[in-house]
Amino acid sequence: MMSAQGKQKRLTTASIRSMKGGGRIVCLTAYTTPIARLLDPHCDLLLVGDSLGMVLYGMETTVGVTLDMMIAHGRAVMRGTSHACVIVDLPFGSYQESKEQAYRNAVRILQETGCDGVKLEGGEEMAETIAFLTSRGVPVFAHVGLMPQLVNTAGGFRSLGHSEQEAAKIRRDAAAVADAGAFAVVIEGTVEPLAREITASLAIPTVGIGASVACDGQVLVSDDMLGLFSDFKPRFVKRFADLSPLVSQAVEAYAEDVRAGRFPGAEHTFQPRK
Ligand SMILES: Nc1nc(=O)c2c([nH]1)NC[C@@H]1CN(c3ccc(C(=O)N[C@@H](CCC(=O)O)C(=O)O)cc3)CN21
Ligand SMILES: CC(C)C(=O)C(=O)O
Numbered sequence: 001m002m003s004a005q006g007k008q009k010r011l012t013t014a015s016i017r018s019m020k021g022g023g024r025i026v027c028l029t030a031y032t033t034p035i036a037r038l039l040d041p042h043c044d045l046l047l048v049g050d051s052l053g054m055v056l057y058g059m060e061t062t063v064g065v066t067l068d069m070m071i072a073h074g075r076a077v078m079r080g081t082s083h084a085c086v087i088v089d090l091p092f093g094s095y096q097e098s099k100e101q102a103y104r105n106a107v108r109i110l111q112e113t114g115c116d117g118v119k120l121e122g123g124e125e126m127a128e129t130i131a132f133l134t135s136r137g138v139p140v141f142a143h144v145g146l147m148p149q150l151v152n153t154a155g156g157f158r159s160l161g162h163s164e165q166e167a168a169k170i171r172r173d174a175a176a177v178a179d180a181g182a183f184a185v186v187i188e189g190t191v192e193p194l195a196r197e198i199t200a201s202l203a204i205p206t207v208g209i210g211a212s213v214a215c216d217g218q219v220l221v222s223d224d225m226l227g228l229f230s231d232f233k234p235r236f237v238k239r240f241a242d243l244s245p246l247v248s249q250a251v252e253a254y255a256e257d258v259r260a261g262r263f264p265g266a267e268h269t270f271q272p273r274k
């Protein structure tokens, strides 16, 4: 079916929400146009994650990522996609101060990138903000469990839900963001029984990263699953490819050819027209 605009429309946050209880949701991160083009046909959801600070910019955490960085990469991903629903992370400091601050910055992201919605980290503490945004036209993808933007108060990136106290908090967080109107929720770094229980109890889809196969969908950082990022490898990462050695080999061959005068060859060289 053609839409009113005469072109195939991309998946919406409403269609992602309706995948609860249907097929599993396929999600990956994307930060740039060329990679987004490669991922788009295969994914339901593409996330412009603030992990880009660590993956693309060499930061040690996501705390230094700015709204302007997220908007620039959101625009790049939108240019490379036509099928997947695209969500952009609100970075640290751009939404925690008040629901008004969250709304203002979420609207900047929607208006300046053309993406479908925003993601923000937080459970009970963010429920009011999520209700404020969703009731005013901003679709929200929530994120509970391991919340990387809390690294400085959490004391590192550690999986959660091992104690009954931790599990109870994550259970309350997931229920709160669903009640507040989130269209889906990321569960990160959480033990399987808890992820299974939350997935069964919520009316919205759960998208897991390090949260077991019990979730309604999965997300990974693309550079992790492609073997392009190796500063660390969490237990939940599966390398579906090992591209780093391919890049090294290609660059080594280029360097050898340049140093030996084998590149550029005649076929890469312009000659005056006769
Ligand atoms: N490239 C990349 N991949 C990610 O998954 C990711 C980012 N960057 N940046 C933002 C956050 C940070 N994340 C992280 C970072 C490190 C661990 C980690 O080292 N986990 C260890 C210890 C877990 C534990 O002991 O509880 C692991 O073995 O999984 C986990 C998630 C997930 N996100
Ligand atoms: C890993 C996902 C869930 C994320 O928040 C990110 O990439 O920033």
Ligand SMILES: [Mg+2]
Residues within 6 Å of the ligand: 049, 050, 051, 089, 148
């Ligand atoms: Mg993130």
